[in-house]
Amino acid sequence: MMDTGPHLRLRALAGLPGMTPAALFPAAACALLPAAGLMVLWVSAALAAGEWRSYSVLAANHLLTLGWGTLVAMGALHQMLPAVLGVSSKPGAAAVVQFGLTAAGVLAVVLGLLAGRPGWAAAGGLVVLLSVIVFLAALLRLVPRRRRWPPPATGVLLSLGFLFFTVLWGGLMALNWNLRFWPALYTYLGLGVHAAAGLVGWFVQLVVAVSYYLLPRFTGVRTLPEKRVVPLLGLVNASVGSFVLAAVRGDPALARLATLFLSAAALAYAGDLYRFLRGARQTSPDLTNWHWWAIAAQTVLAGASGLLWAAGLLPVEGRRLAAAAAVLVLCGWVTLAIMGQLYKVTPFLMWYYRYAQGLSAYDVPRLAAPYFPRWGVTAFALTASGGSLLPAAVLAGGAAPARVAAVLFAVGCAVYAAGIAFSWIVAVLVRTPQPSPSPSVVDPKT
Numbered sequence: 001m002m003d004t005g006p007h008l009r010l011r012a013l014a015g016l017p018g019m020t021p022a023a024l025f026p027a028a029a030c031a032l033l034p035a036a037g038l039m040v041l042w043v044s045a046a047l048a049a050g051e052w053r054s055y056s057v058l059a060a061n062h063l064l065t066l067g068w069g070t071l072v073a074m075g076a077l078h079q080m081l082p083a084v085l086g087v088s089s090k091p092g093a094a095a096v097v098q099f100g101l102t103a104a105g106v107l108a109v110v111l112g113l114l115a116g117r118p119g120w121a122a123a124g125g126l127v128v129l130l131s132v133i134v135f136l137a138a139l140l141r142l143v144p145r146r147r148r149w150p151p152p153a154t155g156v157l158l159s160l161g162f163l164f165f166t167v168l169w170g171g172l173m174a175l176n177w178n179l180r181f182w183p184a185l186y187t188y189l190g191l192g193v194h195a196a197a198g199l200v201g202w203f204v205q206l207v208v209a210v211s212y213y214l215l216p217r218f219t220g221v222r223t224l225p226e227k228r229v230v231p232l233l234g235l236v237n238a239s240v241g242s243f244v245l246a247a248v249r250g251d252p253a254l255a256r257l258a259t260l261f262l263s264a265a266a267l268a269y270a271g272d273l274y275r276f277l278r279g280a281r282q283t284s285p286d287l288t289n290w291h292w293w294a295i296a297a298q299t300v301l302a303g304a305s306g307l308l309w310a311a312g313l314l315p316v317e318g319r320r321l322a323a324a325a326a327v328l329v330l331c332g333w334v335t336l337a338i339m340g341q342l343y344k345v346t347p348f349l350m351w352y353y354r355y356a357q358g359l360s361a362y363d364v365p366r367l368a369a370p371y372f373p374r375w376g377v378t379a380f381a382l383t384a385s386g387g388s389l390l391p392a393a394v395l396a397g398g399a400a401p402a403r404v405a406a407v408l409f410a411v412g413c414a415v416y417a418a419g420i421a422f423s424w425i426v427a428v429l430v431r432t433p434q435p436s437p438s439p440s441v442v443d444p445k446t
Contacts, residue, residue: 025075155209192247291340382412
């Protein structure tokens with residue numbers, strides 16, 4: 001008797017192009033996204049009031065940084081870095097182990113902070129550190145086998161170094177809460193170093209580096225060479241070093257210098273984004289490009305504000321500007337980049353079209369407009385507006401505008417997660433994919 005029903009669908013799911021253990025990371029991150037949006041809403045007034053070191057704000061921060069941004073980045077790099085280096089490699093059992101460690105560590109950190117239990121947070125931080133070590137070991141073993149080394153790979157490698165340092169420093173801070181062996185870590189020394197390495201060294205550098213690899217392939221614009229990323233990486237790393245020195249020495253002049261470096265990088269990067277997007281060859285609307293246009297606009301505003309503050313023309317306390325910038329990076333930049341790119345990368349594009357639409361793998365790359373769901377437009381409008389207005393409200397210290405912006409952001413996160421769940425998960429249970437006449441034409445790098 002022919003095997004049909006759930007068993008056939010499960011076997012088809014296992015054989016889906018690109019369906020590796022790396023898919024666990026973005027799938028879990030999308031499941032956590034609505035909770036992250038609600039936590040941002042919960043702490044929005046506290047952010048505007050300057051209560052940036054409260055347990056609730058720290059919990060929301062780590063759910064966004066670890067449970068959303070870092071989880072997705074790990075899953076993407078497991079699949080993308082081999083393609084960048086020209087290495088044939090798929091994540092195996094080590095990725096499953098790493099996912100389990102990461103998920104357990106993130107939950108322990110967030111729940112420990114919510115409960116006001118530094119011991120839980122410290123234990124979770126050490127588990128996350130172990131997961132990062134496993135992650136780096138899996139990726140760094142590819143380097144000796146590389147067949148090429150494009151300039152964006154340097155940015156990815158540097159960002160991975162900052163990921164390790166950020167988690168190591170965070171674990172040290174959490175242990176210090178319990179053992180009290182380094183009093184200076186209770187000051188902005190600890191938080192300043194942690195934030196500079198994590199937000200700028202890890203997230204900003206990774207997004208910038210990866211975009212110079214992906215955007216030429218998705219927009220069709222090849223006139224901007226990948227080596228243009230090199231001076232930007234220099235400015236980004238100079239800013240991180242200056243921010244760390246400013247935190248160690250308590251020197252406001254170094255903080256302004258670091259902001260100057262980062263703002264210069266931001267404006268130069270926004271110019272390249274404009275050139276990529278203006279020259280895009282798509283004849284139909286592309287939802288991913290909408291996200292990048294929003295990122296470009298946020299980058300211009302952030303770069304201009306940073307330049308004004310560095311020149312002493314923006315009368316805002318440095319710590320408030322830093323808090324607003326952190327909100328912009330997490331709720332704006334990183335969130336928009338992730339949402340936009342998940343429409344493009346394997347296995348998600350393949351998963352949606354083969355299961356929800358019933359198309360064959362042969363037909364997917366021939367589509368005129370890749371993935372433009374109506375709910376995606378709604379999610380984009382809500383998250384882009386909320387993620388842009390919330391840092392402005394934090395900068396101005398307005399609790400009411402912060403709550404309104406956070407509502408927009410939280411609803412946008414919920415719409416996005418619901419759409420992803422319906423398109424990529426529920427559809428698997430109700431549709432069986434058509435057989436592919438020529439699956440070899442699908443490029444796993446896309």
